[in-house]
Amino acid sequence: MAKFHALQDAVRTIIRPGMSVAFEGFTHLIPHAAAHEVIRQGIDDLTLIRMTPDLVYDQMIGMGLARKAVFSYAGNPGVGLLRRLRDAVENDWPRALEIEEHSHAAMANAYEAGAAGLPMAVFRGYLGAGLKDVNPNIRSVTCPFTGEALSAVPAIRPDVSVIHAQKADRRGNVLIEGIVGVQKEAVLAAKSAIVTVEEVVEQLDAHTNVCVLPYWTIDALVHVPGGAHPSYAHGYYPRDNAAYLNWDKIAADRDTFGKWMHENVLNADASAFASRVSQLKGET
Template sequence: MGFHLDPDKRVPVDRAATLVADGAMVALGGGLSARLPMALVRELIRQGRQGLHVVGSAHGIDVDLLVAAGAIAVCEESYVGFEQDLGLAPAFRRAAERGTIEVRESCCDTILMQLRAAEFGLPFLPVRGVRGSDILRLHPEYGEVRCPFTAETLVAVPPLRPDIVLIHALLADRQGNLHLEQPYVLDERFAAASRNVVATAERIVSTEEVAAAGITIPGHLVAAVSEVPFGAHPSSCYPAYAYDRPHLAGYVRAAAAGDGELACYLERFVTGVPDEEGYRKVVGEEHLSALGRWSESTTAWKGLFT
């Protein structure tokens, strides 16, 4: 692989999404309901992408929506769901129970070590734990290794080298330098281990502005970048906006009902709108800007979550 040295990587988000091929191994940035690359996820669904192999740590609507749209063949995440608050991920759960997706459930530290093996250019790394867990049954590719120094037996895992990672950033410049707010989750590791980084950002600004905020992921790892305001909605992208709990609750209801109601959600928010500008209109500009008012007061912040 090589670094990406083009001076200007800005493209519209639909062009950026074409870098993800059918059947690709795709890492998803962010985690739970924070900084998920939702604009790219929606665009992949609009373009009818299929057979994806998604990898990551703990995720929610990004994975569930891709499953709902029939885009995923293999799911290798450590968790997919909506936490205690909104419960199990309905489309993921249904597909796993029917066997229409292959679930290679993984574990956060195992994924981290597999990404590091890829970053380090090593053929494997040992991991702690996993022995004694039935997670082993889901991973026939794991091996065992005996430490030449201590004689301990450890599980050995191969490198995980995604074809592409999708990341949503707060700020980017035209070269693809990205500024993220913490938690970065696995985004830095994904960026270094993957063949390509495709990013969206709330705003594309000058290099000086990104550098002043702090470059989390350097442009030489990034293949394409698109400016998409509210590109993480309905997950959060602080400090720009909090997550949209009512929207997520509505999605979970529709996805749990399945069939017609789920088709309705997809039509209304994804396939029935031509692009992300259309998405923002359907969600409502006023509704979206209210998510940015978390910072006005603790009362306002709490009010978004009740």
Template sequence: MPSKVMTLSRAISSHVCHDDAVVLGACLEACIPFAAAHELIRQQFRGLNLIAPISDMSTDMLIGAGCVGQVTGAWVGNVSGGLGHNYRRSVEQGVPHQVKVHDHSNFSLGMALTAGAYGIPFIPVRSLLGSDLLRSNSTFQVQEDEESATSYVRVPSLNPDVALLSVQRSDEEGNCHFWGNLGVLQEAALASKKIILITEELVDREVIESDPNRVPFPGFLVKAVCHVPAAVHPSPMTGFYKRDNDFFNQYHQQSRNREGFLEWLDDWVLNPANHEQYLDKLGTSRKDLKIKGILLSEPVNYASD
């Protein structure tokens, strides 16, 4: 098969459109492809529907940059600081414009993606019963099961246009390995119409074939493979990087007002023309975040004879 390797800039310009529904990271607090969020801002996308259970500050910065029309998620903010300031300004004040919010719990969002992956229109969920989410999300419908005389909530399926997903390693065809907290990575990949894969390491196919159980989804779903080391900064990646709490806290403080956020955006997203310049600006702090310890799993034997 031909190589799918391309630059992140080209992948996003080729496979993302205005108004698309986009999964931006799916592993909760880990492995959020911030480099892709920055590229969406640089290319001035508009009207995106961002889908994520917990996006940390990636969704918040995209809202502040004017890229977002809708948010489908459980929480938008900064795990190191609290609720996202741009998100709050948008919902409460319409700054820079009003975003429409499709409220979910972490679980219901995972179930919506599961339904999308299975190709079914909805999935029954009981955990939403009695919650305020039934008032804030009109797509949730309570149904009665006559046989069991119990109720459940119909959660409509989600089928994103594009999933932007970070993994530890991939080959040129999009066959990849992921380990650590999966979150809803598999569900998001299988539910989405196409995947842009952002990999820390680019390896030979034989490396992936050596451990098939670490492959989260088939490579034929992947449209582009982007080799972008440290694309997840400031979020953590199992085996590679720790969380950069200082960076998160700096963003949270500076984005408290609109002027401070725009200054931060210029300094960290717009003036670095690409991810390489972003890493140059980070300097030695990036090296300090690299995981130095070694904690290996036990080897397994795949032999059949």
């Protein structure tokens, strides 16, 4: 049975400085609460893997916890740039950040390859694109049957994957609904997995073909209502688009950012997330 933990204990025992970590969730179900716990514990020198770094990595990078970022779209979706990530890339603030940049197709394929236990992903991509000239991990293989040149990237195998999901049952089986993104692949590709959930129920009562991760694929489960905010949990609360719009102002300035992180992350704990979504819940 997957063990239910307090968030502090799950993060402390599983994530260590220097590890490669994937906090996944494609716009939906981004595990913000777990990331904030990593920030509070100051676990640093991390390689952060995520298709869309989003606010969650903007915050971790701005707090100086990342040595390297592996990503495919470093924007605040629909709003603009990620200003803390940008400051790190352009000005090495608060520390230099190594980047490994891919396309979405490449990262999605690489997670799938990781879950499948393969060393690399093969796909038809990067045709004429500039990334293959600046990222040595984008290479070419020739199809042995047709002779077609295809793109190859290494499989993603994180030390730890962290995701947020809607429900777990008492045994620890986890249900993910809505935009399921790459979370299943990220968990199955990783050496260890932490899952935070909105709700713990007696039985999942799920349709037979929905996305369920059996308890034995997960190392630690944590009950964190609201744990995706300002991302969302389908069926529980909508995306806090106003918070995403606001983030652009908060992250624009180093001091404003620092102050916000002190108030909302360093001097808060995971229980704050439930109240952050309480007003949003009326809208679903």
